[in-house]
Amino acid sequence: MGRWEPNARGRLEQAALELYIERGFEQTTVAEIAKRAGLAERTFFRHFADKREVLFGGAGTLQEFLVSALADASDAATPIDAVAAAFEAAGTLLQERRETARQRQAVIAANAELRERELIKLASLASALADALRQRGVTDSAASLAAEAGSAIFRIAFERWINEAGQPDLPHLIRESLDELKALTAGK
Amino acid sequence: MGRWEPNARGRLEQAALELYIERGFEQTTVAEIAKRAGLAERTFFRHFADKREVLFGGAGTLQEFLVSALADASDAATPIDAVAAAFEAAGTLLQERRETARQRQAVIAANAELRERELIKLASLASALADALRQRGVTDSAASLAAEAGSAIFRIAFERWINEAGQPDLPHLIRESLDELKALTAGK
Structure with missing residues (x-):
C-alpha cells in the first residue's frame, strides 16, 4: 500500500467528473484522472475498479x-x-x-x-x-x-x-x- | 423482393425463440433461425434488422x-x-x-x-x-x-x-x- 493521501477518493471523483465534462467520458483515461487529482494511477485503482465505477x-x-x-x-x-x-x-x-x-x-x-x-x-x-x-x-x-x-x-x-x-x-x-x-x- | 411467404414474421419469431431456448441467444445464428422457419436468410432481414430485434x-x-x-x-x-x-x-x-x-x-x-x-x-x-x-x-x-x-x-x-x-x-x-x-x- 502507498502512503495515505488526504481525501484521495473525493479528489479522484472531482478530477474524473471535470475531465468527463471537458473531454467526454470515452476520451478520458485513468492516467489523466490521476494526474489531474495530483495522485498516482495506482491510487486510483485502490479506490475504483475502472473509470466507470x-x-x-x-x-x-x-x-x-x-x-x-x-x-x-x-x-x-x-x-x-x-x-x-x-x-x-x-x-x-x-x-x-x-x-x-x-x-x-x-x-x-x-x-x-x-x-x-x-x-x-x-x-x-x-x-x-x-x-x-x-x-x-x-x-x-x-x-x-x-x-x-x-x-x-x-x-x-x-x-x-x-x-x-x-x-x-x-x-x-x-x-x-x-x-x-x-x-x-x-x-x- | 422475394415471393410472399405466409406468416413469415411469426414463423421466424417462433423459430428464433425455440433456438434461443435450446441453444442460448449468443449461440444462435440468423441462418439457423431462417432454416428452422423454412425460409431464406434474406426473408429474415426483410422482417428484422438482427437477431436481437x-x-x-x-x-x-x-x-x-x-x-x-x-x-x-x-x-x-x-x-x-x-x-x-x-x-x-x-x-x-x-x-x-x-x-x-x-x-x-x-x-x-x-x-x-x-x-x-x-x-x-x-x-x-x-x-x-x-x-x-x-x-x-x-x-x-x-x-x-x-x-x-x-x-x-x-x-x-x-x-x-x-x-x-x-x-x-x-x-x-x-x-x-x-x-x-x-x-x-x-x-x-
Missing part, C-alpha cells in the same frame, strides 16, 4: 443505506411511506452534494452506455427495496409496487432537484413527489 | 398502441387511470400470446445484454407515456409520476401473468395491480 461507486452505498433505513422503519409505517422516508433520509445526505450530482448526471446523459448502466443500477435498487419490504412481511406484489413507486418518486424528485434554479431541497421534493402520487392515485 | 420488435408496436390509446382516453379519466386503461387494452391483445411472452422472458432473463435492452425499452416506454400525458395537459411531474407508476403496475402484473399457474387474465391482473397501488398509497 467513479460514476457508480455511490450506487452500492445508497442501496445499503436505503435497505438499512427500511429495516429500521417503524412497524406502523405503510410500505410506501417507509420507502419514501428511506429516500428522504438519503436525500438529506445527498443534499450537500448537489453540484457533484449535477455534473454526474450531465456525464451520464451524454453517453448511451452510461445511461444503460444507470438504468440497471436503478432496477437493482428497486429490487433490493422490494426484498427489504418482503423481509418486513409485506406481500410479494405490494412489496414490488411500493418499491417501484417509491423509486419513481425519488427519480422524479431527484431530476427536479438537479434541474431547478435556486437551492431546491431534495428531501422536501421527495415529500412533494410522494404527496403528488397519493393525490394522483386518489383521483384528485 | 426478433425479441424487441414488438416494443415499438406496444409503445405506439399505448400512446394512441392515451390520446383517445376520455378527458374525465385521471392520468393514472388513463395509463392503466391503455395498458389494459394492450393486455387484451397480449393475452392470447402468453406462451410466446413466457418464452421471450425466459430468453431475456438468461442474458445480461438482453436484460439491459429490456430496461432501456421500458424506460423509453414510460418516457413516451409521460409525453403523451403532457399532450393531454397533465403537468410535468404528474405526467412523469403517472407514467412511471402505470409502467410499474404493468410490469408487476405482466410478471404475475407470466409466472402464475393456470390461465391468468392479464387485463384483470393490471386492474388488480392498479387497485393495489391505490390501496397502498391510501395507507391501507
Whole structure:
C-alpha cells in the first residue's frame, strides 16, 4: 500500500467528473484522472475498479443505506411511506452534494452506455427495496409496487432537484413527489 | 423482393425463440433461425434488422398502441387511470400470446445484454407515456409520476401473468395491480 493521501477518493471523483465534462467520458483515461487529482494511477485503482465505477461507486452505498433505513422503519409505517422516508433520509445526505450530482448526471446523459448502466443500477435498487419490504412481511406484489413507486418518486424528485434554479431541497421534493402520487392515485 | 411467404414474421419469431431456448441467444445464428422457419436468410432481414430485434420488435408496436390509446382516453379519466386503461387494452391483445411472452422472458432473463435492452425499452416506454400525458395537459411531474407508476403496475402484473399457474387474465391482473397501488398509497 502507498502512503495515505488526504481525501484521495473525493479528489479522484472531482478530477474524473471535470475531465468527463471537458473531454467526454470515452476520451478520458485513468492516467489523466490521476494526474489531474495530483495522485498516482495506482491510487486510483485502490479506490475504483475502472473509470466507470467513479460514476457508480455511490450506487452500492445508497442501496445499503436505503435497505438499512427500511429495516429500521417503524412497524406502523405503510410500505410506501417507509420507502419514501428511506429516500428522504438519503436525500438529506445527498443534499450537500448537489453540484457533484449535477455534473454526474450531465456525464451520464451524454453517453448511451452510461445511461444503460444507470438504468440497471436503478432496477437493482428497486429490487433490493422490494426484498427489504418482503423481509418486513409485506406481500410479494405490494412489496414490488411500493418499491417501484417509491423509486419513481425519488427519480422524479431527484431530476427536479438537479434541474431547478435556486437551492431546491431534495428531501422536501421527495415529500412533494410522494404527496403528488397519493393525490394522483386518489383521483384528485 | 422475394415471393410472399405466409406468416413469415411469426414463423421466424417462433423459430428464433425455440433456438434461443435450446441453444442460448449468443449461440444462435440468423441462418439457423431462417432454416428452422423454412425460409431464406434474406426473408429474415426483410422482417428484422438482427437477431436481437426478433425479441424487441414488438416494443415499438406496444409503445405506439399505448400512446394512441392515451390520446383517445376520455378527458374525465385521471392520468393514472388513463395509463392503466391503455395498458389494459394492450393486455387484451397480449393475452392470447402468453406462451410466446413466457418464452421471450425466459430468453431475456438468461442474458445480461438482453436484460439491459429490456430496461432501456421500458424506460423509453414510460418516457413516451409521460409525453403523451403532457399532450393531454397533465403537468410535468404528474405526467412523469403517472407514467412511471402505470409502467410499474404493468410490469408487476405482466410478471404475475407470466409466472402464475393456470390461465391468468392479464387485463384483470393490471386492474388488480392498479387497485393495489391505490390501496397502498391510501395507507391501507
